[in-house]
Amino acid sequence: MSEFFHQYFDFTIMGDHFSEILEGFLRNLLLFAVAVVLALLFGLFLALLRQLPGKKFMPLRGLTIAYIDVFRAIPLLIILFLISGGVPYLNFLPKDIRIPHWFGQPDPFWYAVVALTMVYGAYMAEVYRAGIEAVPGGQVEAARSLGMSHGQTMRHIVVPQAVTKIPAPMLNEMISLLKDTTLASVIAYSESLLLGREVLAETFNSSAVMLSGLMFLVVVLPLARLVDYLIKRNQGKITRGSHIEVA
Amino acid sequence: MAEAMIRLQGICKRFGHLEVLKGVDIEIAKGEVVCILGPSGSGKSTLLRCVNLLAPPEEGEVFIEGHDICKGPGSGSGEDSWELDFVRQRVGIVFQQFNLFPHKTALQNVTLAQEKVLGRSGEEARAKATELLERVGLGDQLRQYPETLSGGQQQRVAIARALAMDPHVMLFDEVTSALDPELVKEVLDTMRKLAEEGMTMMVVTHEIGFAREVADRVIFMDDGVIVEEGPPAEVLENPREERTKQFLGLVLER
Amino acid sequence: MRKTRLAALFAVLLLALASVAVAGCGGGSDSTSGGGGSETSGGGGGEPLSVGSDIPYPPFEQGKPGNYTGFDIELMEAIAEKIGRKAEFQDTSFETIFRDVQQGKFEAVISAATITDEREKAVDFSNPYYLSEQAVLVKEGSSIKSLEELEGKTVGVQQGTTGQELAKEEIGGAEIRPYPEGPDAVNALKSGTVEGVVIDAPVAQNAVEKSGGVEIAEKVPTEEEYGIAVGQGETELLEEINQGLKEVQEDGTYKKIYEKWFHLEPPKAIFSATHEAE
Numbered sequence: 001m002s003e004f005f006h007q008y009f010d011f012t013i014m015g016d017h018f019s020e021i022l023e024g025f026l027r028n029l030l031l032f033a034v035a036v037v038l039a040l041l042f043g044l045f046l047a048l049l050r051q052l053p054g055k056k057f058m059p060l061r062g063l064t065i066a067y068i069d070v071f072r073a074i075p076l077l078i079i080l081f082l083i084s085g086g087v088p089y090l091n092f093l094p095k096d097i098r099i100p101h102w103f104g105q106p107d108p109f110w111y112a113v114v115a116l117t118m119v120y121g122a123y124m125a126e127v128y129r130a131g132i133e134a135v136p137g138g139q140v141e142a143a144r145s146l147g148m149s150h151g152q153t154m155r156h157i158v159v160p161q162a163v164t165k166i167p168a169p170m171l172n173e174m175i176s177l178l179k180d181t182t183l184a185s186v187i188a189y190s191e192s193l194l195l196g197r198e199v200l201a202e203t204f205n206s207s208a209v210m211l212s213g214l215m216f217l218v219v220v221l222p223l224a225r226l227v228d229y230l231i232k233r234n235q236g237k238i239t240r241g242s243h244i245e246v247a
Numbered sequence: 248m249a250e251a252m253i254r255l256q257g258i259c260k261r262f263g264h265l266e267v268l269k270g271v272d273i274e275i276a277k278g279e280v281v282c283i284l285g286p287s288g289s290g291k292s293t294l295l296r297c298v299n300l301l302a303p304p305e306e307g308e309v310f311i312e313g314h315d316i317c318k319g320p321g322s323g324s325g326e327d328s329w330e331l332d333f334v335r336q337r338v339g340i341v342f343q344q345f346n347l348f349p350h351k352t353a354l355q356n357v358t359l360a361q362e363k364v365l366g367r368s369g370e371e372a373r374a375k376a377t378e379l380l381e382r383v384g385l386g387d388q389l390r391q392y393p394e395t396l397s398g399g400q401q402q403r404v405a406i407a408r409a410l411a412m413d414p415h416v417m418l419f420d421e422v423t424s425a426l427d428p429e430l431v432k433e434v435l436d437t438m439r440k441l442a443e444e445g446m447t448m449m450v451v452t453h454e455i456g457f458a459r460e461v462a463d464r465v466i467f468m469d470d471g472v473i474v475e476e477g478p479p480a481e482v483l484e485n486p487r488e489e490r491t492k493q494f495l496g497l498v499l500e501r
Numbered sequence: 502m503r504k505t506r507l508a509a510l511f512a513v514l515l516l517a518l519a520s521v522a523v524a525g526c527g528g529g530s531d532s533t534s535g536g537g538g539s540e541t542s543g544g545g546g547g548e549p550l551s552v553g554s555d556i557p558y559p560p561f562e563q564g565k566p567g568n569y570t571g572f573d574i575e576l577m578e579a580i581a582e583k584i585g586r587k588a589e590f591q592d593t594s595f596e597t598i599f600r601d602v603q604q605g606k607f608e609a610v611i612s613a614a615t616i617t618d619e620r621e622k623a624v625d626f627s628n629p630y631y632l633s634e635q636a637v638l639v640k641e642g643s644s645i646k647s648l649e650e651l652e653g654k655t656v657g658v659q660q661g662t663t664g665q666e667l668a669k670e671e672i673g674g675a676e677i678r679p680y681p682e683g684p685d686a687v688n689a690l691k692s693g694t695v696e697g698v699v700i701d702a703p704v705a706q707n708a709v710e711k712s713g714g715v716e717i718a719e720k721v722p723t724e725e726e727y728g729i730a731v732g733q734g735e736t737e738l739l740e741e742i743n744q745g746l747k748e749v750q751e752d753g754t755y756k757k758i759y760e761k762w763f764h765l766e767p768p769k770a771i772f773s774a775t776h777e778a779e
Binding site for chain 1: 299301332335336338339340342344346347348349350359360363364365405408409412
């Protein structure tokens, strides 16, 4: 049993490498911050595309649905490898785009941003869709009957109500995204997991990796509780037809 | 008499394989109040939705103020066709489920479309909204959200909301069916006032009393066709058709 | 009623998936962090000797489960035969490999592993079986000609290797990219995401010959020695392995394997290289 503590909770090792792991964790947070904003926007964009009405937009709707299906099905790690392994070879793109080094962040950072955005955008689009569909259709009929266009109806009636229904499931997706930033370690982005594994190789001890996990715990746990609270509150509310499934 | 306000010719409407309207012809003159009765599934609500293009018919023509808004099957369903604007700015509709916007106050419900669709200024819209809400007896509820209003009050807001667009025709789709009995009267009174002011109205309803007192014409529909129509005194007191008699017998028994 | 039926369907599906997985893994030994089965590819009978290795790392270890091959693999098979055992290999990730053998996950490690003081804290090493050095690998036609010229550039290495240490210590201001597997670093070089790779010279040479498009800019003579690692205190096994190695060297098997994989004669020094455990 003491071996267990020695392997995972060697405080000396944790102490020695604390600032290193913390720096790495900040890189997880940075990746998260950038990717989550892009994913939220991209997801909304996809969700709105999917809602475009009428026969003439059917191909666009179809494409959007196909995109969402594909990127919810293929594992994020695979997408990550496809991007980091393949994009540099796409010679028709300028080097600056193939191997990005923007704002001082190295290319693994940007490959990870793209992968996370593409995949989580798809998941978030579904959350938005649930929110949109939870807005009673009668209101849309009323708005259209008053002469409001599809765009106006979405903007003034549907989306404002949809976004109040989705914080809980959306937060869940965001938490998932935060945790998935550790996947960037396999393409040599120096975030906390990768650094923890380096300490592991040096010291033959997993405490630094545990430390990285604990940092996630500290950040994610309060957020997860917040989600639980929001779900409870949503269920208790009596709003017209607005109960959403947490995906 | 000038061109009819609304003219429906040979309307057929299908939902998938279900034929809901099987050839309907109606003419409604300006200022006329027409009540449509019938059992559920007879296609009454669908008919209303054909008039304002929420559910355009597969076959038939719809003329509003002489203009054909449905040039052929389904053509009126184009999202950017002029017919849509034309129709929805002339035809107001009130729904059974009120369909108010819950995230807006009563006042805002009535001003929103005025500003966004008609381009009226905030001031103009608010002034008109206030006036209309007062007319329907809700002048003291302007800042209330729909969830604090009773069903009857909500429905009156819905009426005011539709009227704010200065429609030439008002459609009412069983607007009292979802209300508690004690709240029905206030809504019917509002509708009656509207009729007295000369509004052209197409009212789908179960309220026989209202039809008898306010309607210029009563139409009885069943199974996707018009079975009988005529002045209320005739249709309601002395129906010719067997189906009409049956239906009225059932309804009046309530 | 619908919900229970759905739940039942789901349970059946899960069960089906699980049984396929179990059937697929049947026959293999416990999986390690590298996954893959453990198989022998040479002759020799006797009690199995479990050997951990970070596969792939050509030309030392490569191939698929059941079909591993490479200098380390063949050498270890030969040594095992000499001591009456049968080598069975387990793919594992390099950064845990020393801790793993210390914990007894397998009995020995052969993985182009340099003997270092650090590592000796956890394991005991055999006599050296290979003399090595580091190399700087660059894209063909690159203007980089030496380790120093990688200053300030992006440099790929494999996590936990002596190459990584060398790069960290000797290259000023470089952006070090630690990849999980050696070949990942080489791929990154070829795709252009890193400008140089610091890696074991024989591996670099293999990359030049086999995958092409890369060249060695400089060899850095670090005088490294590879050893076979066993858990600390496993003196008996270590003696057996050393004995086996000696015999393999003496009867010419070592030379044969060496020439097969490196197209060179083994250096004289290796035959007399010794290493004091601890």
